[in-house]
Amino acid sequence: MSNPLQIVVCAGIVPDPLQTLEPTTGATGPGIKNELVLPAVLDPWAACALYEAAALAAKNPGSKLWLVALGPKAKLQQVMMTVAQKVAFELVPVDGPIGGFPDAHATAAALASAIESIAGLDRAKLLLFGGWESASRGAGVTLQLIGERLGIADQFFGVDQIAQIGSGEDGSFEVLERVEGGKHQVSACLGAPAVLGWATGNLPEPRNNPQIGMANMRTIMPALQKAPTAKLDANSLQYISVSLPKQQRETRVEKNMTPEEIAAELAAWIGKDS
Amino acid sequence: MESILVLTHADESGSAITRHSLEAVTAGKELAARLGVSLTIGIVAADGNRIASAVKHAGPRLLAVKGEAFAQARFASDAAACEALCRAAQATIVVAPQSSRFARVMAAVAHRVGGVIDTHIAALAGAECVEATRWFYRQRIEAVVTRTARPWFLLLDSGTHAPYSGEAGNAQVDEIAIAVELPALRTEVTGFRAPKQDEQTIRPDAKLLFVAGAGWTKKQPDGEVHVEEAGKLILGFLRASGASLGSSKSLVDQGGEGQSVLPFLTHLNQVGQTGSTPRHPKGLSTCCHGEEPHVVGWRFIAERRAISLDPNCGWTRGKADVVYIADAFQVMAKVNALLQAKS
Numbered sequence: 001m002s003n004p005l006q007i008v009v010c011a012g013i014v015p016d017p018l019q020t021l022e023p024t025t026g027a028t029g030p031g032i033k034n035e036l037v038l039p040a041v042l043d044p045w046a047a048c049a050l051y052e053a054a055a056l057a058a059k060n061p062g063s064k065l066w067l068v069a070l071g072p073k074a075k076l077q078q079v080m081m082t083v084a085q086k087v088a089f090e091l092v093p094v095d096g097p098i099g100g101f102p103d104a105h106a107t108a109a110a111l112a113s114a115i116e117s118i119a120g121l122d123r124a125k126l127l128l129f130g131g132w133e134s135a136s137r138g139a140g141v142t143l144q145l146i147g148e149r150l151g152i153a154d155q156f157f158g159v160d161q162i163a164q165i166g167s168g169e170d171g172s173f174e175v176l177e178r179v180e181g182g183k184h185q186v187s188a189c190l191g192a193p194a195v196l197g198w199a200t201g202n203l204p205e206p207r208n209n210p211q212i213g214m215a216n217m218r219t220i221m222p223a224l225q226k227a228p229t230a231k232l233d234a235n236s237l238q239y240i241s242v243s244l245p246k247q248q249r250e251t252r253v254e255k256n257m258t259p260e261e262i263a264a265e266l267a268a269w270i271g272k273d274s
Numbered sequence: 275m276e277s278i279l280v281l282t283h284a285d286e287s288g289s290a291i292t293r294h295s296l297e298a299v300t301a302g303k304e305l306a307a308r309l310g311v312s313l314t315i316g317i318v319a320a321d322g323n324r325i326a327s328a329v330k331h332a333g334p335r336l337l338a339v340k341g342e343a344f345a346q347a348r349f350a351s352d353a354a355a356c357e358a359l360c361r362a363a364q365a366t367i368v369v370a371p372q373s374s375r376f377a378r379v380m381a382a383v384a385h386r387v388g389g390v391i392d393t394h395i396a397a398l399a400g401a402e403c404v405e406a407t408r409w410f411y412r413q414r415i416e417a418v419v420t421r422t423a424r425p426w427f428l429l430l431d432s433g434t435h436a437p438y439s440g441e442a443g444n445a446q447v448d449e450i451a452i453a454v455e456l457p458a459l460r461t462e463v464t465g466f467r468a469p470k471q472d473e474q475t476i477r478p479d480a481k482l483l484f485v486a487g488a489g490w491t492k493k494q495p496d497g498e499v500h501v502e503e504a505g506k507l508i509l510g511f512l513r514a515s516g517a518s519l520g521s522s523k524s525l526v527d528q529g530g531e532g533q534s535v536l537p538f539l540t541h542l543n544q545v546g547q548t549g550s551t552p553r554h555p556k557g558l559s560t561c562c563h564g565e566e567p568h569v570v571g572w573r574f575i576a577e578r579r580a581i582s583l584d585p586n587c588g589w590t591r592g593k594a595d596v597v598y599i600a601d602a603f604q605v606m607a608k609v610n611a612l613l614q615a616k617s
Contacts, residue, residue: 014411015411017412017547017548021411021414021415023415030417032411044547044548045548100410100411101410101417103390104381104391105385105390105391135411135412135547135548136410136411137410138394138409138410138411138412139391139392139393139394140377140381140393140394141380141381141391141393144378144379144381144382145381145382145385147382148381148382148385148386149385153349153350153457153458153460154349154350154460154461155349155378155379155382156349156378157374157377157378158374160541174464176467177374177378178374178542179347179374179375179466180294180373180374180478181474181476181477181478182468182474182475182476182477182542182543183466183467183468184466184467184468185347185374185463185465185466186463186464186465186466186467187348187461187462187463187464188461188462188464189460189461190460190461191460199541200541200544200548235390235421235423236390236421236422236423237390237392237419237421238419238420238421238422239417239418239419240405240417240418240419240420241417241418242410242415242416242417243415243416243417244414244415244416245414245416245573248592249578249592249593249594249595250595251590251591251592251593251594251595251596251597252595252596252597253585253590253591253596253597253599254596254597254598254599254600255585255599257598257600259600259601259604259605259608260608262581262598262600262605262608263605263606263608263609263611263612264612266558266579266598266605266609267609267612267613267616269556269577269579270482270515270517270556270558270609270613271616
């Protein structure tokens with residue numbers, strides 16, 4: 001694509017996947033014990049979307065990239081110290097609660113409002129990126145609801161690839177979306193505006209670049225200071241219970257079987273109807 | 275008083291309703307029976323009436339859209355179709371499969387009709403009110419939720435209910451064709467593409483999930499890596515057993531890090547935190563180093579066995595039913611020979 005793009009990436013922050021999570025119930029509903037002090041990362045699939053967006057912007061000189069994120073300001077600042085070193089973007093922060101338990105409709109409303117307030121954003125050229133699901137709520141609906149609120153009529157989810165069609169002058173592109181059975185559905189779209197909820201894509205995580213980090217932080221810190229506060233409505237969502245799975249298995253550890261004995265047992269097990 | 279609409283859609287060929295849709299019909303019927311309320315079935319397909327026979331006896335009212343535009347799984351046309359069906363049915367609860375086709379559009383549809391949505395529902399319960407079970411934090415925390423807002427859309431994960439199979443008898447069914455006002459269509463589905471590999475390794479309906487870990491590409495006791503042999507053993511097992519192939523993230527990522535890699539693996543095979551959490555009756559993991567994210571990928575596997583060289587591997591204890599401390603290269607070669615001899 002060789003026409004300047006306006007790309008907005010929506011990305012939340014989530015606890016580092018290696019952390020042990022324990023649910024707890026507070027005054028405002030369920031949450032994760034000590035969530036504010038747990039190490040946090042940019043949501044993994046949304047991070048893929050950010051890297052794909054940056055690569056796309058680099059191919060199209062004059063493009064602009066915004067990162068819209070909702071979370072507690074202090075936590076956002078902490079995560080941005082790392083993320084800002086990866087790719088160049090302008091942060092649009094929204095100060096709000098962390099975690100997967102707030103209602104997705106309220107989250108989408110707050111994020112859509114933040115996108116609408118971006119000065120200089122040409123919504124006719126908007127490509128709205130994000131992860132197809134988060135690692136917290138994992139509902140896969142927030143990005144879609146934002147797109148609907150912004151009146152975007154072309155949406156794609158489980159995206160692994162976007163490529164220009166022809167010379168790319170007209171802005172048309174081809175999208176690969178994950179569908180059942182390990183396949184991709186291939187679609188041709190006339191161009192922006194469109195929503196793309198990314199799966200893993202094809203790009204590796206960019207190396208840290210301190211120069212990009214310093215340039216980003218010059219705009220990130222003032223943006224964080226001015227971040228509007230979002231109060232998220234529950235939209236009648238009630239949690240009856242929140243718990244860790246109780247399943248604990250009695251594991252049989254076989255240390256002394258020969259490969260032949262193991263193979264025979266496995267072949268019998270595979271052939272047996274469960 | 276609640277009323278329930280179950281939304282279904284046709285498969286890629288357009289000649290049948292998907293199995294996942296039929297599972298949603300079962301869930302809708304069970305819920306309607308428990309609440310003592312009426313059930314309506316909606317069909318999104320190029321010719322919904324033609325494929326309606328599979329669900330004709332599920333509910334007294336059958337709504338269908340018709341038109342070539344609905345042959346394609348595309349946001350603009352599918353959202354318009356589902357919106358029209360919801361407005362026609364006026365249901366308070368909408369149950370639908372969490373398929374790629376409906377997951378792409380249903381939140382937008384809920385927004386259009388002033389409703390709310392919850393997805394990845396694993397179970398529906400409750401007699402006084404509807405209670406939906408779903409997982410948070412990538413299958414690490416389980417929650418039961420309810421809502422008073424209506425219409426409430428519930429997308430059901432696959433494998434949570436048995437597919438509906440038509441009952442005998444001649445039910446009186448109101449078949450209604452729904453007219454849909456389509457927006458300008460800017461997207462065209464041009465086809466499907468399988469990853470570049472010799473054969474399909476992801477089989478959602480397989481009875482067994484075979485998970486390959488990074489150990490397959492590490493140095494073996496002779497000090498060498500044997501990636502080619504590993505690939506042959508794994509593909510041989512998939513052919514002989516009909517299993518679906520999953521992979522740990524570390525194994526898939528090796529391709530991007532310039533290390534030896536199994537050529538048939540892609541990110542689509544990945545299970546766990548940033549991969550899928552498939553549902554299969556059985557699972558066999560091999561050469562996997564265990565961490566909590568890895569356990570996540572196994573959440574919905576009923577019977578689990580593992581082959582590992584590490585007798586102290588933390589994730590297998592309490593998570594797998596049987597762990598064989600052995601060399602997977604040796605074991606799988608013999609398993610393949612046994613399975614091939616049987617077939």
